[in-house]
Structures are given as structure tokens and as C-alpha cells.
Amino acid sequence: MxxxxxxxxxxxxxxxxxxxxxxxxxxxxxxxxxxxxxxxxxxxxxxxxxxxxxxxxxxxxxxxxxxxxxxxxxxxxxxxxxxxxxxxxxxxxxxxxxxxxxxxxxxxxxxxxxxxxxxxxxxxxxxxxxxxxxxxxxxxxxxxxxxxxxxxxxxxxxxxxxxxxxxxxxxxxxLDESFRMDFCRLWKALILLDPHEMKQMGERIGAGKYYRYLPVIFTGRTIDSKSGLGESMPTEDRKRLSQEARNFTMGDISEFMEGLPRDMLTVLRTDGLLRSIISKLGAPQRIRLLANAKYAVAGLVPKSKSESGLSLMSRAKATLDFVYLSICLEMLQLHYKMGSVFESLLKKFKYWLSKSGGVIPIPNMIL
Structure with missing residues (x-):
């Protein structure tokens, strides 16, 4: 108590x-x-x-x-x-x-x-x-x-x-307002698996030629991955990424870090600490990805004090983007929930199977 x-x-x-x-x-x-x-x-x-x-x-x-x-x-x-x-x-x-x-x-x-x-x-x-x-x-x-x-x-x-x-x-x-918006757009690209937008936003926030590694850093999947948000990286992607990492030098790492805005370094540090806490709590990292995606969508909506300065067309586009991304996010969350339910049922089935000695009884009515 x-x-x-x-x-x-x-x-x-x-x-x-x-x-x-x-x-x-x-x-x-x-x-x-x-x-x-x-x-x-x-x-x-x-x-x-x-x-x-x-x-x-x-x-x-x-x-x-x-x-x-x-x-x-x-x-x-x-x-x-x-x-x-x-x-x-x-x-x-x-x-x-x-x-x-x-x-x-x-x-x-x-x-x-x-x-x-x-x-x-x-x-x-x-x-x-x-x-x-x-x-x-x-x-x-x-x-x-x-x-x-x-x-x-x-x-x-x-x-x-x-x-x-x-x-x-x-x-x-x-955070600088332009960085905040670019970071929201980067996450929009990560949600939709849009390599062109990832490249554009990655370059805008100072990642330069290393923009292709931002999806790995934030979501654990490569820029051209076909896996879903929060799913494990495929073996082929993992091997290719490992091979590329062997060619990195201290100069490459230094160039990448120095090119990033200080706002990004703050976000990276915060993200790293949160990942550690999530792991200790025994929760999947997918919840972090979905939360970031959810609030990135919300962050793209123009703030009220500046909204009056937007044209009707701009406000309509922002609203449509918000609706579209919200639907995509709902689908991702539904997929995650269904996966969690299936995982729970599978665990119960395995437990029941172990208790029954590995034999699946067939009801008489089926015979």
C-alpha cells in the first residue's frame, strides 16, 4: 500500500x-x-x-x-x-x-x-x-x-x-523554430518512408552526406528499409550497415557531429536517456517511435499566433497533411495493438500446450 x-x-x-x-x-x-x-x-x-x-x-x-x-x-x-x-x-x-x-x-x-x-x-x-x-x-x-x-x-x-x-x-x-519544424518534417518522412524528404530534411538540419543514417539513429531501420516502424531490422540491412560502419573514421564521426546543430545534439541526448529508461521498464521501443510520430504530426500544425498570417491554401494543406498523417499513425497503432494481442494469445497458447504435454486434444464433436 x-x-x-x-x-x-x-x-x-x-x-x-x-x-x-x-x-x-x-x-x-x-x-x-x-x-x-x-x-x-x-x-x-x-x-x-x-x-x-x-x-x-x-x-x-x-x-x-x-x-x-x-x-x-x-x-x-x-x-x-x-x-x-x-x-x-x-x-x-x-x-x-x-x-x-x-x-x-x-x-x-x-x-x-x-x-x-x-x-x-x-x-x-x-x-x-x-x-x-x-x-x-x-x-x-x-x-x-x-x-x-x-x-x-x-x-x-x-x-x-x-x-x-x-x-x-x-x-x-x-529549440530554434525552424529546427523544430524541420525535425517534425523529418519524422513525417520517417513515418511515410519517404527517402527524398529524409534527404532534404537531413541536409537542412546539418547531417550533410550522413543524412541516410538518421533513420537508423532514430527508428532502427535503414533509409530504404521495407520493415514497419518499430520492427526489427532485417538481417540483410544489418549486415550492410555493419559493413559501412567499418569504413568510418574518427574524421567522419567528427564531421557528422560538428555539422549538427546544437539543438539536434540536445534531442539525441534526450532520446538516448529515454531509450535507457524504457528498456529498464521492460517496454518495447516501439512506444517511443509511435509517441514521437504522434507529436511530430501535432507539431506540424501551425501555432495559433502565426496561423492568421497563412493563406487559406496553406491552412487547408496543413489541415489535409495533419488528417493524412493522423490516419497513417492510427493504422500503425492498430497494427501495433493487433500484434500485441496476437503475441499475448501466442504466449498463452504455448503455456497451455506445455501444460498439456505437447498434445492438442481434439473435441469429440469434431470427430
């Missing part, structure tokens, strides 16, 4: 001298990065250090973290299943953050989730939908969604029986 107890305040106080220690660490990292580049000319990751410094500087500003939390709460104001700790502004400063204390199971703690009567698969589904909405619709992304920053609070009065609690709002990235 779940018995939460509530505490009003939680304080985060920054360690004295932390800003100075950060400057020393950044100087050391910069020196080492330059030294590695001098020794190994193909290494071109010097840009990582300035990005790291920028990110940590924001995280050490608790006023900024509090504002991030408030903005996220506003973004999810219509979603009652997403909770963000309330900020007590009267007691919050640059180096002191005061907020509501929130309880819950750590999202990858299966024992706690099951003990609270929750379905880990439903928790995984809710999680990926929260972050898909952040990326594709809001364009404002929590940059550090590791399990320690996400709680699941059992809630018996709600449909799915729990809330997703988002903590630690120090690292956020606001």
Missing part, C-alpha cells in the same frame, strides 16, 4: 566557491582539448567545451532554473498527469532555490512501481509522450531526463493511476 507523506519546502543551496571551481575545470578541459587536437588532427570536438561551459553556467543560476520550472508548468497546464514542483519565489535567490517537496517512485524503480500497483509499460508510455510533446510541440526541452530527475507518483483518482513528476529544471534548451 502506498502511503505518501508531504513536506512543504525543499531547499537547494549552492556550495560556496562552486563558480570558481567551474572556471578552473573549464580552463583545464580547454587545455586538454587543444592538446588532443594537436596530437590527433582528426579530432574536432573542441566545440564541446564551450557548450559544456554554457550549460553548466545556466545550471548554477537557480533563478534561471526556477523560471524553467515555471515555464514547463505553463506548457503542461492542460495535462493533469504532469507535475512540476511549485517555486516559492520569496525564498529563492541565485544560489538558493526553494520549491515544493514532491514524493514518488524513481521512474526506473520497478520494485517501487509494482509495489504501488502501477503498470511499468503505461509509465513508459506516459514518459515518452511527455518528452515528445516537449520536443515536437513546445520546442522547450528538459536537457537532463535521467531517472533521478523523474518521479512517478501513484494517484488512485486518475485514469492511469499516476503522475509524472519532473525535477531538476537547471538544463533546458529552447
Amino acid at each position: 502506498w502511503h505518501p507523506c508531504f513536506t512543504v519546502f525543499e531547499y537547494q543551496v549552492q556550495y560556496p566557491g562552486l563558480q570558481q571551481k567551474l572556471r578552473v575545470d573549464i580552463t583545464t578541459m580547454t587545455f586538454l582539448s587543444h592538446a588532443i587536437t594537436w596530437i590527433f588532427p582528426e579530432y574536432q570536438f573542441e566545440w564541446i567545451v564551450p557548450e559544456f561551459e554554457k550549460t553548466l553556467s545556466k545550471e548554477l543560476d537557480f533563478i534561471q532554473e526556477a523560471e524553467n520550472a515555471e515555464r514547463t508548468r505553463r506548457n503542461f497546464k492542460k495535462n493533469n498527469a504532469v507535475k512540476v514542483p511549485h517555486i516559492f519565489w520569496d525564498f529563492t535567490r541565485t544560489q538558493v532555490l526553494t520549491m515544493e517537496f514532491m514524493h514518488g517512485c524513481k521512474i526506473d524503480n520497478l520494485e517501487c512501481l509494482l509495489g504501488a500497483g502501477l503498470n511499468p509499460r503505461k509509465v513508459a508510455q506516459a514518459l515518452v509522450e511527455v518528452f515528445a510533446e516537449m520536443i515536437f510541440v513546445h520546442g522547450y526541452v528538459h536537457g537532463d531526463p535521467h531517472p533521478g530527475n523523474i518521479l512517478v507518483f501513484p494517484h488512485s483518482s486518475k485514469k492511469d493511476g499516476f503522475d509524472i513528476v519532473l525535477l531538476d529544471h537547471g538544463i533546458y534548451r529552447e
Whole structure:
């Protein structure tokens, strides 16, 4: 039985001298990065250090973290299943953050989730939908969604029986609007298996000649694959991809990473962390793909404040695209559900068969 107890305040106080220690660490990292580049000319990751410094500087500003939390709460104001700790502004400063204390199971703690009567698969589904909405619709992304920053609070009065609690709002990235739309279009191409659009969108977001590997990174299937969304990669595709990977050099990897916009790197990191959590919850990666597809479709709908500037033809086309992609997505979800039902029935049949000693009894009425 779940018995939460509530505490009003939680304080985060920054360690004295932390800003100075950060400057020393950044100087050391910069020196080492330059030294590695001098020794190994193909290494071109010097840009990582300035990005790291920028990110940590924001995280050490608790006023900024509090504002991030408030903005996220506003973004999810219509979603009652997403909770963000309330900020007590009267007691919050640059180096002191005061907020509501929130309880819950750590999202990858299966024992706690099951003990609270929750379905880990439903928790995984809710999680990926929260972050898909952040990326594709809001364009404002929590940059550090590791399990320690996400709680699941059992809630018996709600449909799915729990809330997703988002903590630690120090690292956020606001996606460039053109990138957000291009990323939605890329996922549209991934849904429809449109190689031409994949190439165009891949080049627009900076992948260059490596655009053909974006479907592998995000969906686990090659650009010319005939497999369905979320299905295992065919053996032939796997062998061909493995052969191509053997020819990659450090220079190729460096060129690919350096060409990507920083927004894409944030999305890739977030996606990687979510994949890890989904695996720990024992849920199939297909739920992540379907959630991304669903919110990519929603993200392509013009936002209300800019919609008035569109022509009637543009609005009609956007509406038709939305309807068409929604139908495709519904078909994918139906296929997934039917596959899940069949898989469940097959498991039950195998269990029944094992209990009957491998003999299938034939009713007398058939004889």
C-alpha cells in the first residue's frame, strides 16, 4: 500500500566557491582539448567545451532554473498527469532555490512501481509522450531526463493511476523554430518512408552526406528499409550497415557531429536517456517511435499566433497533411495493438500446450 507523506519546502543551496571551481575545470578541459587536437588532427570536438561551459553556467543560476520550472508548468497546464514542483519565489535567490517537496517512485524503480500497483509499460508510455510533446510541440526541452530527475507518483483518482513528476529544471534548451519544424518534417518522412524528404530534411538540419543514417539513429531501420516502424531490422540491412560502419573514421564521426546543430545534439541526448529508461521498464521501443510520430504530426500544425498570417491554401494543406498523417499513425497503432494481442494469445497458447504435454486434444464433436 502506498502511503505518501508531504513536506512543504525543499531547499537547494549552492556550495560556496562552486563558480570558481567551474572556471578552473573549464580552463583545464580547454587545455586538454587543444592538446588532443594537436596530437590527433582528426579530432574536432573542441566545440564541446564551450557548450559544456554554457550549460553548466545556466545550471548554477537557480533563478534561471526556477523560471524553467515555471515555464514547463505553463506548457503542461492542460495535462493533469504532469507535475512540476511549485517555486516559492520569496525564498529563492541565485544560489538558493526553494520549491515544493514532491514524493514518488524513481521512474526506473520497478520494485517501487509494482509495489504501488502501477503498470511499468503505461509509465513508459506516459514518459515518452511527455518528452515528445516537449520536443515536437513546445520546442522547450528538459536537457537532463535521467531517472533521478523523474518521479512517478501513484494517484488512485486518475485514469492511469499516476503522475509524472519532473525535477531538476537547471538544463533546458529552447529549440530554434525552424529546427523544430524541420525535425517534425523529418519524422513525417520517417513515418511515410519517404527517402527524398529524409534527404532534404537531413541536409537542412546539418547531417550533410550522413543524412541516410538518421533513420537508423532514430527508428532502427535503414533509409530504404521495407520493415514497419518499430520492427526489427532485417538481417540483410544489418549486415550492410555493419559493413559501412567499418569504413568510418574518427574524421567522419567528427564531421557528422560538428555539422549538427546544437539543438539536434540536445534531442539525441534526450532520446538516448529515454531509450535507457524504457528498456529498464521492460517496454518495447516501439512506444517511443509511435509517441514521437504522434507529436511530430501535432507539431506540424501551425501555432495559433502565426496561423492568421497563412493563406487559406496553406491552412487547408496543413489541415489535409495533419488528417493524412493522423490516419497513417492510427493504422500503425492498430497494427501495433493487433500484434500485441496476437503475441499475448501466442504466449498463452504455448503455456497451455506445455501444460498439456505437447498434445492438442481434439473435441469429440469434431470427430
